[in-house]
Amino acid sequence: MTDITARVTMPTSARKGEIIEIKVLARHTMDRAVDAPGLKPSPRRIIHSFRASYAGEEIFRMALSSGIASNPFISFTTVATETGVIAFEWLEDGGAVYSRAATLVVT
Amino acid sequence: MPDKAPTRRMVAAGLAVMPFAAQAQPIASAAADVNRSRSSESFADAERALLAGRTPIAAGITLDVPKLSENGNSVDVLIRVDSAMTREDHVRAIHILSEQNPYPRVATFNLTARAGRAEVATRIRLATTQNIVVLAETSRGAVHRAEQEVIVILGACVDGG
Numbered sequence: 423m424t425d426i427t428a429r430v431t432m433p434t435s436a437r438k439g440e441i442i443e444i445k446v447l448a449r450h451t452m453d454r455a456v457d458a459p460g461l462k463p464s465p466r467r468i469i470h471s472f473r474a475s476y477a478g479e480e481i482f483r484m485a486l487s488s489g490i491a492s493n494p495f496i497s498f499t500t501v502a503t504e505t506g507v508i509a510f511e512w513l514e515d516g517g518a519v520y521s522r523a524a525t526l527v528v529t
Numbered sequence: 530m531p532d533k534a535p536t537r538r539m540v541a542a543g544l545a546v547m548p549f550a551a552q553a554q555p556i557a558s559a560a561a562d563v564n565r566s567r568s569s570e571s572f573a574d575a576e577r578a579l580l581a582g583r584t585p586i587a588a589g590i591t592l593d594v595p596k597l598s599e600n601g602n603s604v605d606v607l608i609r610v611d612s613a614m615t616r617e618d619h620v621r622a623i624h625i626l627s628e629q630n631p632y633p634r635v636a637t638f639n640l641t642a643r644a645g646r647a648e649v650a651t652r653i654r655l656a657t658t659q660n661i662v663v664l665a666e667t668s669r670g671a672v673h674r675a676e677q678e679v680i681v682i683l684g685a686c687v688d689g690g
Contacts, residue, residue: 441645481643489627489635489654491603497650501643 426450426512426520435527436502442526444474445497448512454488469494471513476526477506502528567631572662575633579624579664585674592663592675601655601685610647610665610673614640620647622666629659642668654685 427449436442448469455466466488474482482498500508505528512520570578593607610620619642625635638649647665655661658680665673 443648445650476643479643481641483639484649484651485637485639487632487635489625489630489632491652491654495650495652497607497648498638498640499644499646499648501645503643 428510428512428520428522430510430522430524432508432524432526434525435529438502438504438528440502441499442502443497443499444508445495446472446510446522447493447495448520449493450512450514452486452488452490452492452494465515467515469512469514471511472496473511473513474498474500475509476500477504481508502526504528568633570633572626572628572633575626576662576664579626579666580672583670583672585664585672587674589673590663590665590675592661592677594661594677594679596678597680597682598655599682601657601681601683603652604655604679604681605650606653606661607650608638608648608663608665608675612647612667614642614645614647616642617668619644619668620665621668623647623649624664624666625651625653626662626664627653627655627659628662630654630656655679655681657681657684 429447431445433442450469451467452469453464453467456462456464468488468490469486472484472486472494473480481500484496486494505526507523507525509523510521514520589611591609593609594604598604606625608623610623612618612620614620620640623638623640626633627635635653636651640647640649658678660676660678663675667673
């Protein structure tokens with residue numbers, strides 16, 4: 423996988439001080455480790471971390487386990503402080519990092 | 530009868546080795562757990578580690594999970610913690626723990642005062658009918674706890690078999 427299919431749902435603009443809700447959905451199988459008898463062992467391959475930064479400052483972080491459903495959905499909130507880029511990063515087992523960004527206009 | 534003696538000796542030998550095994554585990558476990566289908570940490574251990582000696586407050590968390598879930602592969606979880614979310618007093622971390630999954634630590638959310646509201650949602654896997662436990666740590670060091678049972682009709686096949 424070289425890139426990730428992801429959808430970020432959030433408003434494009436907000437009033438200063440308003441709390442906005444951000445929802446992110448990524449397409450990922452979140453493969454659990456397999457080592458059961460009779461099955462071919464395979465290593466874990468999941469999105470183990472997710473983080474979001476707003477105008478360069480980290481606002482949210484999540485540690486995921488194999489107990490998170492495939493196609494991980496995450497919803498969180500932030501206060502609209504200034505017009506800026508909200509950047510999202512998904513960290514996968516094996517070191518791959520996938521990113522998306524969205525601009526929030528604050529009036 | 531004749532095989533009783535060796536068994537007892539084996540048990541004794543095992544016990545003698547145990548202290549070393551217990552010491553060696555934390556170093557190796559973090560990396561090794563990744564390729565195991567079951568965590569070496571139990572639910573009780575995980576909760577005790579997160580509480581770190583603090584007594585949880587059984588209030589302040591709204592845990593919204595379905596009472597009955599048809600499919601354990603994807604169970605909606607919404608967590609709302611009562612907090613002013615000011616710089617002095619805000620929710621720092623929210624943990625989701627599972628009593629029956631192979632890995633008790635399902636997820637950890639790290640928030641700052643900038644969140645405005647302590648409200649997060651995700652979708653989790655549940656191996657079987659069980660209690661979901663949520664712990665919320667505040668910046669003042671308090672821990673809130675909530676628990677809710679989810680009946681799972683078709684469990685997520687988290688054991689890999």
